[in-house]
Amino acid sequence: MSEIVGVVGAGTMGLGIAQCLADGGYDVVVVDPAAGSAAGVAGALARLRTGLRQARLLAPHRVREPVDRVIGRISWTDRVAGLDRAGYVIECAPERIPLKERIFGELDAVCPPRAVLASITSAIPIDLLAANTRRPDRVIGTHFMNPAPLKDTVEVVRAPRTSAETLQRTLDLLAAIGKTGIVVADGPGFVINRVLMLTVNEAAEVVGQGTADAATVDRVFQDCLGHAMGPLRTADLIGLDTVVDTLLVLLECTGDPRFRPGRTLLELVRAGRCGSKTGSGFHQYPRPAAIS
Known part of the structure; x- marks a missing residue:
């Protein structure tokens, strides 16, 4: 090239x-x-x-x-x-x-x-x-x-x-x-994150409210809808800090309060549990990747 x-x-x-x-x-x-x-x-x-x-x-x-x-x-x-x-x-x-x-x-x-x-x-x-x-x-x-x-x-x-x-x-x-x-x-969040970030935010609140644990939430999406990972393992892979940043951008650009990061996500990020790159998020990861 x-x-x-x-x-x-x-x-x-x-x-x-x-x-x-x-x-x-x-x-x-x-x-x-x-x-x-x-x-x-x-x-x-x-x-x-x-x-x-x-x-x-x-x-x-x-x-x-x-x-x-x-x-x-x-x-x-x-x-x-x-x-x-x-x-x-x-x-x-x-x-x-x-x-x-x-x-x-x-x-x-x-x-x-x-x-x-x-x-x-x-x-x-x-x-x-x-x-x-x-x-x-x-x-x-x-x-x-x-x-x-x-x-x-x-x-x-x-x-x-x-x-x-x-x-x-x-x-x-x-x-x-x-x-x-x-x-x-063009538009805030385009297609993937306009939809995915709402899903992750709500899935996190389902966990926070005790309706189901993270493994069960992901299994429902995998087994019932055919998702490869489920929303919370996907969020862990993206990085929960990045998910929060993305939600805040969507909130700023749309003014839609649905994009306000929920308590469960914010608490995990404040605790340094940002997903696979830190070794824990909604799930545990035995070999943390390097933090970006």
Whole structure:
């Protein structure tokens, strides 16, 4: 691949997307404040190497090249200015509106005019982010699922000003890394999280009120509706802190009180029980993953 792709953020999702891109043959530049130190880069590389090995064990049909060759396609920088040659950039910062708005303004200032600026936001309207740039036609949403290396489908969000060319470039990039994009229109939460976050919030309250424990709630969804995991294991995988952040964005953007995080979710997050990445959430996890 000749195009350089930038990834802003080296949390779990950012590294997962960088892994997908490099595995698909792209040269990737990851922006991470920790990249200013050798220890920071070493830590990210170790997590990336672990992710690649796990993906090869869990999904051997996706294996393309040796791990070291894939890692060799990824470079690191601690500044957004390091994306001055990127043709496509995927922003993977935490779900905070002011933070993402600032990043999009910075990206617009340093990236080439033709570069597409994409966001993995799970709830923030894409047109709100595009308003911080001089290229709203080149701004789009790419809502990857977690874990990105193991999920084949991406919710692609076309804002009112997103051009047909930007949409096609996005779908082509996803296809090149073995993923399918499902295109939806812009709006708070898009499709998945407009529905899922309400479900998680209510499922948490069912647990909090003693109607059923977390395992039973998930089993009802799995056995009665055919869900792969159930809403509470899904929430644990996403990260309960991220779920709360997403609900707060939806509350702000819609004004709908149904999106106000319930007591049960808030208590778990305050206790540091944020899901699989911390070792416990609604369920217990014997081997915690690294915290993003």
